[in-house]
Amino acid sequence: MFSTELAQTLLSGVLMGLIFSLVAVGLTLIWGIMDIVNFAHGDFLMSGMYISYWMYALWGIDPLLSLPVSGAFLFFLGMVAYRLVIRRILGAPMLIQIFATFGIMILMRYLAFYFFKPNYRSIQQTLLSGNIDLHGVYLSIPQLAAAAGAFLTTGAVYVLIHKTRVGGALQATAEDREAAALMGINTDRMFTLAWGIGAATAGIAGSLLSTFFYIFPEVGGIFGLIAFVAVTLGGFGNVAGAFVAGILIGVVEAMAGYLYDPALKTVFVYVLFLGVLFFRPQGLLGVE
Amino acid sequence: MLSIDRIAVDYDGVPALHDITVRVPEGAIVAVVGSNGSGKSTMLKTAAGLLHPSRGTITFEGADISRTPAHEIPKMGIALVPEGRKLFGKMSVRRNLDMGAYTRTSRAEIERNLERVFRFFPRLSERLSQQAGTLSGGEMQMLAIGRAMMSNPRLLMLDEPSLGIAPNLVDRIFEVIADLNAKENLTILLVEQNVSEALSLAHFGYVIQTGRTVLSDTGKALLDSPMVRKAFLGM
Numbered sequence: 001m002f003s004t005e006l007a008q009t010l011l012s013g014v015l016m017g018l019i020f021s022l023v024a025v026g027l028t029l030i031w032g033i034m035d036i037v038n039f040a041h042g043d044f045l046m047s048g049m050y051i052s053y054w055m056y057a058l059w060g061i062d063p064l065l066s067l068p069v070s071g072a073f074l075f076f077l078g079m080v081a082y083r084l085v086i087r088r089i090l091g092a093p094m095l096i097q098i099f100a101t102f103g104i105m106i107l108m109r110y111l112a113f114y115f116f117k118p119n120y121r122s123i124q125q126t127l128l129s130g131n132i133d134l135h136g137v138y139l140s141i142p143q144l145a146a147a148a149g150a151f152l153t154t155g156a157v158y159v160l161i162h163k164t165r166v167g168g169a170l171q172a173t174a175e176d177r178e179a180a181a182l183m184g185i186n187t188d189r190m191f192t193l194a195w196g197i198g199a200a201t202a203g204i205a206g207s208l209l210s211t212f213f214y215i216f217p218e219v220g221g222i223f224g225l226i227a228f229v230a231v232t233l234g235g236f237g238n239v240a241g242a243f244v245a246g247i248l249i250g251v252v253e254a255m256a257g258y259l260y261d262p263a264l265k266t267v268f269v270y271v272l273f274l275g276v277l278f279f280r281p282q283g284l285l286g287v288e
Numbered sequence: 289m290l291s292i293d294r295i296a297v298d299y300d301g302v303p304a305l306h307d308i309t310v311r312v313p314e315g316a317i318v319a320v321v322g323s324n325g326s327g328k329s330t331m332l333k334t335a336a337g338l339l340h341p342s343r344g345t346i347t348f349e350g351a352d353i354s355r356t357p358a359h360e361i362p363k364m365g366i367a368l369v370p371e372g373r374k375l376f377g378k379m380s381v382r383r384n385l386d387m388g389a390y391t392r393t394s395r396a397e398i399e400r401n402l403e404r405v406f407r408f409f410p411r412l413s414e415r416l417s418q419q420a421g422t423l424s425g426g427e428m429q430m431l432a433i434g435r436a437m438m439s440n441p442r443l444l445m446l447d448e449p450s451l452g453i454a455p456n457l458v459d460r461i462f463e464v465i466a467d468l469n470a471k472e473n474l475t476i477l478l479v480e481q482n483v484s485e486a487l488s489l490a491h492f493g494y495v496i497q498t499g500r501t502v503l504s505d506t507g508k509a510l511l512d513s514p515m516v517r518k519a520f521l522g523m
Contacts, residue, residue, distance in 0.1 A: 165386070172376050172387050178338055179374035184362035184391035184439065 004136040009258040010251060011137060015147040017250020019205055022150040023223050024230035024242035025157055026201035032237025033174040033194040036086065036097050040104035042224020044074055044199045046112060048206025049215045053121055056210075062127045067149070067207040071200045078199025079192050086195065087188070105220070112217035121215040128211070146208035153204050154243055157197065161239060170194060174237065226266075229273045235283030245284060248272075289314040289475050290335065290366075290443055295344030295354075296499075297327075297334050304330045306499040308344075310477075311492075312443065317469050317476040319490035319507060321483045321520060327499040328479040329371045332447050335477070336368040337361040348443070362391045367441035371448055373432040377421025381412060384420050384431055388438030397440065404472070405434040408464055426457035433464065444468065445477040450485065458482070462489055483520040487511045495519075 027041045048070040055066040081104055089100045128145045131138045161167040172180040173190040180187050205223070213219070230249055234241025249269050256268035276284060290312040297305040305327045312318045322328050333339050335346055337358035346354045348364060356364075367388075376384050385405065389398045406413040409430040415423065420431060429449055436444060446465065450458045462485055468474045480486035487493045490507035495516060503515060510516050 165390070168379070168383055168387055169390065171379060171383075175376045175378055176374055178358075179370065179376065180387075181338065181358035182336060182362070182368050182370060182374070183387045183435075184359050185387075186357075186359045 005258070008137045009254045011139060012143070013251035013254030014247055015139070015143050015250070016254065017247035018147040018150040018154075019209060019246075020223075020226050020230055020249050021243045021246025022154050022201055022205045022208075023227040024234065024246045025154050025239055026198040026205075027224075027227045028231045028234065028237055028239060028242040029157070029161075029170075029201075030194050030198040031231060032239070033170060034086075034090070034191055037101065037228070038104075038198065039098065039101040039224065040081070040108060040220075041198070041202055041227055042220030042222070043105050043108040043112075044078065044202035044220070045206040045209070045223050046215075046217065046220035047077065047108065048074055048203030049210045049213075049219060050112065050116060050206075051203070052207040052210040053123060053215050056123050056126075057121075063123060063207050063210050064127050064145070067204060070203045070207040074203025074206075075196040075200035077203075078195040078197070081199070082192050082195035087191070090191075105224075109217055109220065116217060118217060122213075123210055123215075126211050140212060142211040146211060149208045150205060153201060157201060158239055158243075160197075166193070226269065229269060232273065233276050233284050238283065241283055248284075289349060290477065291347045292331065292335060293345050293347070295331075295334065295341035295346060297330055297339055297341050299330055299339065304499060305334070305341075307501065308496060308499065309501045310494050310504075312475060312477050313492075314475055315469075315473065316491045317465070317478065317489055317507075319478045319480060319486040319493045320496060321480055321486055321493060321510075321516075322496040323519075324481070325498075326496050328496060329447055330499075331496070332368060332370075332445050332477070332479055335445060336366065336370075362439045362441070365440075365442040367436035367439050367444055369432045369436045369444070369446045369449060371451075373428050375420040375423075375428055375431055375435070377419065379420055380417050381420055381423070381431055382416040384435050385412075385438050388435035391439055398438070401438050401440050405437050408437075408467070409434055425453045426460075429453050429457075429461060433461075437468075441474065443475045443477065445479075447479050448481060449478070450480065450482045458485070465489065483516065484511065487516070 023045060027038060030036060030038050051070040051073060052063040052066045055061040056063060085100055085104060089097050126142060128141045130141050132141060161170060169185045170190050172183060172185055173187045177187050226249060230242050230245040233245035252268055252272055253265045257265040292308055292310040295305060295308050308331050310320060320328055330339065334341055337356050341354050345352055348366060376387060385402060389401060392398050411427060412430055412434055423431060449461050465476055466489055469476050478486055478490065487507040487510050493505065493507045493510040494501055495503040
């Protein structure tokens with residue numbers, strides 16, 4: 001029986017999944033270009049949430065309007081993180097790279113604890129509020145807008161990488177750093193740009209989420225982990241794969257909550273994750 | 289035009305070149321031959337800026353480029369077709385060619401270079417949307433040379449262009465190199481294990497052994513030299 005409840009669940013899963021996709025795309029981009037897993041990715045998202053929160057709380061600026069600020073600020077922060085930390089550990093053993101991005105994560109998370117306190121905060125009144133009714137299926141307008149924004153941003157990143165000259169240079173750097181340099185591409189600049197774009201997408205996702213999700217210092221942990229799962233499912237470095245995997249995770253989470261128990265919804269995501277690791281370690285869309 | 293002057297190069301902390309001198313006059317084809325591991329590829333990588341000499345200098349048209357980073361070399365008019373071709377295998381043929389033109393900004397110039405590549409390698413124009421990684425060995429080498437031509441270099445350096453391609457195509461590749469030199473006025477620096485082909489094509493040749501230049505002369509004279517005949521041609 002195809003009930004409206006089921007339709008409701010599927011649709012909210014897709015809407016949430018689109019946000020997961022956007023977060024995952026930024027993470028997979030950085031991995032694809034320089035083989036580094038950024039453990040601070042979720043905390044870039046947390047920063048974006050707080051930017052929108054404080055601009056709303058202090059000056060009454062709607063998250064819809066603070067979104068570009070958050071994107072631009074995180075773009076800058078991502079580049080700074082690369083220049084100050086990541087650039088020094090490019091050729092280093094993997095453990096050192098893990099510690100470095102882990103260190104950035106801890107720094108950001110505890111700065112947030114220190115300055116913003118562990119309180120759960122939320123944004124109540126936004127330009128977009130309420131629900132729309134599609135034949136008995138209710139969709140929250142903030143969530144719909146967030147999903148649309150996530151979809152557009154993901155699309156923009158995809159077009160940038162696959163259709164533009166600088167995107168070609170990013171891809172070339174990802175495939176073969178030396179060959180890219182021989183083409184006249186400044187690969188260090190491409191790494192900087194990748195960190196900027198990666199962090200900006202997380203920041204934008206944070207602002208989009210801030211309209212309907214609780215804001216607290218550890219919120220990045222949830223999204224960072226789910227993004228990591230999406231990146232693995234989609235095949236490391238595969239932007240289209242991360243997009244599909246993000247939506248899949250959103251749907252699995254929602255369905256598990258609907259059919260079984262909302263408290264255990266993430267468990268099913270990790271079961272899917274382990275299943276794919278066992279049977280298709282290159283990811284669902286990955287090639288060997 | 290290019291002058292490699294008594295350079296020494298360390299590769300990952302291990303000395304790879306000890307004392308290499310190679311001069312490439314404008315308009316010439318210069319071949320550098322030597323056995324596997326003699327340092328030929330390291331020399332080209334150093335000239336392309338991927339490595340930097342610990343001693344000695346490299347000058348191009350009078351400017352010292354010993355310390356110039358690799359990504360600034362193409363703008364100066366030097367292109368390298370690297371060992372193993374190093375194509376962007378996941379990208380289309382067309383996008384590989386576009387990457388070759390990365391330092392070129394004039395649309396008209398890029399179009400002209402593209403037409404020139406198609407004139408030399410008509411086969412590439414039929415494969416534009418194909419993924420570069422799925423081409424045959426010979427086509428890959430054509431694309432690697434075509435990609436280097438897209439930056440409109442005055443000096444083209446080629447690292448073992450005959451390696452790993454079908455024998456009937458080897459002749460075609462050497463023909464193209466001769467044509468690029470004669471008709472397009474490109475200066476060529478060629479590193480090869482295919483000693484007889486390379487030296488008969490070249491105006492000047494150098495023999496290097498374990499990181500040192502040991503012999504230099506015109507290509508023809510080297511072909512006739514007892515040392516080359518004994519060491520490389522098995523005579």
